[in-house]
Amino acid sequence: MPFIPHTEEDVKSMLAAIGVESIENLFDEIPAELRAEGLTKVPEGVSEMEIARIMHGHAEQDSRALCFAGAGAYEHHIPAAVWEITTRGEFYSAYTPYQAEASQGTLQLLYEYQTMMASLTGMDISNASLYDGASALAEAVLMAIRANRKSKLKRILMPRTVNPKYRKVAHNICKGQGITFEELDFDLEGGHINPGSLPKDPGDIAALVIPQPNYFGVLEDIDVLTDWAHEHGALVIAVVNPTSLALLKAPGSWGEIGADITCGEGQPLGAPLSSGGPYFGFMACREKYVRQMPGRIIGRTVDLDGKEGFTLTLQAREQHIRRSKATSNICTNQGLLVTAATIYMSLVGPDGLSKVAKASHTNTENLVKKLEDTGNTRRLFNRPFFHESVMQFDLQTDELMKAMSARSILPGVIISDDYPELGNAILVCATETKTEADIEMYSDLVAKITKDLQSA
């Protein structure tokens, strides 16, 4: 029996110890009319050998594409050590460190993670993870509403330069609680929130969300925006890419006093693309808001002998203690991904992460230039960007996508659904994993496909 160790004799002796005739008897409290006849649609069991062959087949079907897509999920080099250590049984098959003494490995790692993330974001403290970047933004919004005691109206200013999927998730998760999101439109030249377009008298706002880089890859005027929000009594929620923070100003240093809450998608720190998950959301904030923070937090303390150790702390914020009054319903989070991220950050270090950021920036810059050189596409926005850029193509984007994907190149992400005003726009990205030859292959192919399709 797969994964069940019982021999027939074991079963006999165990049933005898219980004092029942058969295993079936153990289910006799279930009303007879409810009993199922077993399963029918679940296939018959297969051996590991068989499923291995099936899965190899499926994996090969979606063969390794050359990926120029970003839009919230980025292909970075992941050191082999990251997942070799992360998948060690002791990390992989443990659970939430409820018994701190028997979980010092995970707990110390999380404390180290909190330290790294707090420093990277320029915040005082970090939690131990949320589900993903999008839901982390939702939690940040809920947290801001709780934290901003002065604001009464549960209004959030949400720029359209925030990842549209994040905006949807924030809306879907927060709407039950009567929160309203007011959109801020973007500048069509710059692809950013033009500070000039900010309302003079915005009224009672709980928080302004500031993405950096924004969804278009463009850099926002973070200092001006942050100060504007604070002047109007709003908290600032920064949504950032963690790789970029090795290069870009940390939210803690935005404007005069810095952002209040920082969140984002942790995937670039050691998580493979893997169809969108598991990734992890990170969240960091000012110390004064720590009691409003959702999710696990690890603290350093001492044991009976005065020896240093680590433990879950401030649990009174959480659902298992506070139940309906908790800061969030989150329980299981994304521990293993944080394990990978902590090892990733240790392996690349501050220097390496900065080089990853720079190489990604430079590669994207080269890609944009090469694409423009074809004459068949042009960049839409004139502002500095991090490692993504919106390109407008002469072709219909879905035709281009079809032709490129047939050649195993993923040219980027089509964004016209969310931004119809931008026309045939594709968001492109070239991280440090792309070589000059890759970039050339892309631009050559665009030229060729455009020619072929236009002459067809």
Added chain:
Amino acid sequence: MPFIPHTEEDVKSMLAAIGVESIENLFDEIPAELRAEGLTKVPEGVSEMEIARIMHGHAEQDSRALCFAGAGAYEHHIPAAVWEITTRGEFYSAYTPYQAEASQGTLQLLYEYQTMMASLTGMDISNASLYDGASALAEAVLMAIRANRKSKLKRILMPRTVNPKYRKVAHNICKGQGITFEELDFDLEGGHINPGSLPKDPGDIAALVIPQPNYFGVLEDIDVLTDWAHEHGALVIAVVNPTSLALLKAPGSWGEIGADITCGEGQPLGAPLSSGGPYFGFMACREKYVRQMPGRIIGRTVDLDGKEGFTLTLQAREQHIRRSKATSNICTNQGLLVTAATIYMSLVGPDGLSKVAKASHTNTENLVKKLEDTGNTRRLFNRPFFHESVMQFDLQTDELMKAMSARSILPGVIISDDYPELGNAILVCATETKTEADIEMYSDLVAKITKDLQSA
């Protein structure tokens, strides 16, 4: 610097502690005229990201072929747990357990391995590995010469049904010591050593080598052969496939008193094909010969408190103690592969190994029948076989090989170099990893190719 942790300041402080000016000074005992100018043919270093891409490319080049080759290396299903545990740093990056107290993991595992192998082979004891099956046979021959005190002539009877590569290796390793190998030819009908063809008066022979199954996959008359050897004062060296031992008579039970030394290739027990290595040679023997055994042996003992523990033992046989009088020069052996094999055997168990053996047998039987059904090929030998069979084809074997490999099927191993008398012969094998569809694909393709080539 890849893998070197020193900062510039470290270097300064260390040089100061040593009292030299520069690292270069540390090399000043090397005569100046010998100093190299550095390296020239070694390429420039690359990052892990770059080498990963290069190696992915190379690996994909030799894309997954459907493998019907055996001939000493067998594709079996390997449970995922085997290598996930084997490559844990504590197994992967430890060395020979010289400090027993700090190596109980490896030592206990090896003791368990010795137990499993002794039982599988029906012998009293096992060592902890040799390099591979071929060199294990060479060591077995040397050991037999030492162990057979009655024999003076260093003569070994070596059937031609033993893997020709093993015979070559045995010859290459043993010839320096004046050992002579006398060949025994095989029966052309049965593909086995015909007991009737054994010399009546063989003279002084140190040992007879008996392969089971033999190189052709055929089963030898092990009982008769064993008894014959013992009657003539020769020791019996069994060369066996460990998978087959779940099904076939253990060498310890051959004939009246069983074989004296058993050796073979351990690869089928959890080692991937991986171009021929690393595999491991196993060797087991009667207790009375233990002091003639080459390689590491682990013993169970107690510690200062009387607690059970494991340690290297009988080291007086080995080169680091006995030097020029050692039983072998072997030092580093194939520990990690034995680790994998031990975990493999624990995961499949006696029942699973027997099923692997049976399924491999049945699949090969089906393959042979299906191939015969095409009318383009026939089995050469009429004796029972384990999981390999020699097939004679209508086509030139190298034409067939070319045509099949172009379709990513490896149809088997061409053996005409070693057995020109067998004509267009290919040694085929279908382990438990092959499905009916695989086998049909093979036979259909043979029919098609034969037709195409014959009509061309």
Added chain:
Amino acid sequence: MLIFEQSRTGRVNTAQQPANVSSDINTATTDIPDEFLRTDKPLLPEVSEMQAVRHYTKLSTKNFSIDTHFYPLGSCTMKYNPRACNTLAMLPGFLNRHPDSPANMSQGFLACMYDLQEILKDVTGMKEVSLSPMAGAQGEFAGIAMIRAYHDAQNGGKGDPERTEILVPDAAHGTNPATATMCNFKVREIPTNSDGDVDIEALKEAVGPHTAGIMLTNPSTLGVFERRIKEIADIVHKAGGLLYYDGANLNAILGKVKPGDMGFDVIHMNLHKTFSTPHGGGGPGAGPVGVSERLIPFLPVPMVTKVADEYHIVTEKSNALSIGRLSAFMGNAGVLLRAYIYARLLGRDGMTRVAEYATLNANYMMKKLEKAGFELAFPNRKATHEFIVTLKKQAKEHNVNAMDFAKRLLDYGYHAPTTYFPLLVPECFLIEPTETETQDELDGFIAAMIKIQKEAETDAEKVKGAPYTLPVRRLDDVKAAKELDLTWKG
């Protein structure tokens, strides 16, 4: 020692850096204007690859885990996570797929997701499944949000604004009430009777036009099967409420009884429990939701459909009534892959056996502990896949409480059961052995409990001082919360 304490300024790990990039954080090697740039170096470790490997390898060995210890943490289903699920889910073809890849580049992955949806439908008896929620609690959120959406769609779209309450038994997991709050419902607690079943009279009193729904676990977190579930369903349905099933305990009933047949309208599953995806030291999980007919339109996106042998991704574009997406992409896809592999390995018979042997193990332990003198919370009931021992006698007589027992178990090489949950049982040990443990292992745990009981009688201080053999002695949680030290400051 913390990784930061092993760090040295200027140490770099060249093999892990892209070549030909300046690292000086202060030089504008890019064309990005200075105003956007960081000027300080973030506090990431500056260690060699070996230092990092050694540090985290050693840290890992300070954990108890399923791969090293019996881990009978009630309500968490800490059973063996087959290694093949990990190895196969980490095949390059799966890892490299970008979530926004078009369907023509994704047929292999989507086939697995589609099949998993079908499998989960069969297992739960629900009509349709969405895989996207990223853990149990997010599954709960999706479920309750669907209940809200359903009521909002009543009366020709005008909604049913009266329905502001979610009923939750007092034994419920903390995520249940927390979720109801997140969806802006009021929580009303329903008491449990002495047999561990819901107090039906209290329920009857509680329901009404304000009832949006009830959240139930069956088997409940008390380790018993709620026998009058049909009656409960009728009561709630008649009042116009919907039934939410918290699937955390599905392991107990796989193939034996289906939530759909019990009358539930919506269910979440914890794949990291029942489908044995790894717990990862606190996640990731996956909390797919299944629904009855009437809630199908509200399911969260994305989902996968199959049309003429091709797989497609369904988004909010085509499902206007959907509660929408709850994550940027498709939830914890890699976890879903692991669950799919696990389900295929088990197959339909294997699934049913899971419930049988999980139940066998729990009942065996329960009886043996009872015989050894431990007090059961519900001595007249059969255990499901878990059961509760109450140590209130020990606490009273020897001043050795459940926490002390728990810590001492660690010394004996066993992870502690869930303690102090459910809250209504005093000095509570919720014990879930799972089906993958051997009788020997269970006997070992029971023997340890008996030993600790003896220790409690003869040397209570010893138990109260535990653990002694772990990397640290008992930790000061009060100090941790009072003198917050949440990041290393050098």
Added chain:
Amino acid sequence: MLIFEQSRTGRVNTAQQPANVSSDINTATTDIPDEFLRTDKPLLPEVSEMQAVRHYTKLSTKNFSIDTHFYPLGSCTMKYNPRACNTLAMLPGFLNRHPDSPANMSQGFLACMYDLQEILKDVTGMKEVSLSPMAGAQGEFAGIAMIRAYHDAQNGGKGDPERTEILVPDAAHGTNPATATMCNFKVREIPTNSDGDVDIEALKEAVGPHTAGIMLTNPSTLGVFERRIKEIADIVHKAGGLLYYDGANLNAILGKVKPGDMGFDVIHMNLHKTFSTPHGGGGPGAGPVGVSERLIPFLPVPMVTKVADEYHIVTEKSNALSIGRLSAFMGNAGVLLRAYIYARLLGRDGMTRVAEYATLNANYMMKKLEKAGFELAFPNRKATHEFIVTLKKQAKEHNVNAMDFAKRLLDYGYHAPTTYFPLLVPECFLIEPTETETQDELDGFIAAMIKIQKEAETDAEKVKGAPYTLPVRRLDDVKAAKELDLTWKG
């Protein structure tokens, strides 16, 4: 507990078995006649997958290893094994290649092997390289067999049968004399002078027409560079002998000096040392051999050549003078892949740095230990990548010997250095820190040595009773060898 003690008759691990096969060992489910069949069940464990995983996971944690501990085992080069080398060598495309695949199905693998041959030629300064030997000792065998083949081919093929002796310094590794014996040579030991160099006068006396060759390590196993190597080469060459280089210590001189330039005719390399392939708890290694011009025809097969951008496998078929193959296939191919990846990661400059920093670390430790009062075996010499401390004073004064120090180091979390080798230094500690260790780690080891020295002075019994903190106390090796217990008997 042994795995067998966790076994139960009849327990099977279904997921790891091919389907549809009867398992009954007694029924002839195949057409194989009974006379060939086994009737008893072999003693393999009958455990569940989880039991096996848990058992071997826990066993692993009882090991010291590079990934967990500083491991300054002299002569063994226990440096960091980059994880990428493992991950990439285990790509399915590499694992699935059958060794008898034709060259057209093998270009990816063969390209790596060819490149590795070229890299090793550069590193050693030899003219041609064969990768096939499976460890250092087999490399030695190949080397000495080639020397024999060379002498046998002299005099127009009549050979030079007088040459029956191989010279070996008394400091040589045990594999050297053992190898010479396997090739049927007599071994003549050459003494070492007080500076650690070969006693040239003794050498001059030893050489003659009976000299087949000499086996040397340079730097020697005494941790010093043999300065008069050229003179030695001349002496041996003039006498008609050849020079064999034991490449175990190549880590010390990578890119700094090449064996080929020192006058060696043949060399083996230990890729598991210098090229950082894993030691695996005792292997596998890889011991490629390189030769000067005159030995090329004798190289072991297979080798890889490149003709017009295609790679081919060279076998005994085309190389008639070859000493032949020493393994069934191509040696430890997967180890060779790991070495290749490592070499590419380092590159030419990285290689040279290896020698530099390995040497820096060794000299630093040597000086610090000397300052702390430890006696060096060769105080007037520079260390190479390793060096020797002799604890004879401690043994004499406090009755605490090298073994006691070694065991006590384990308590302090350090693997012991190589002890009692080379044999000519009494109470010998051969210490090789390698280049991948930090100054902090070296300082920690030195501090531990100083502490143990203090303990030896004040509480010798404590040191002699070590270790105390490991899974077992000091083991009784005498009992192990006397009362042989080599397999479990139930």
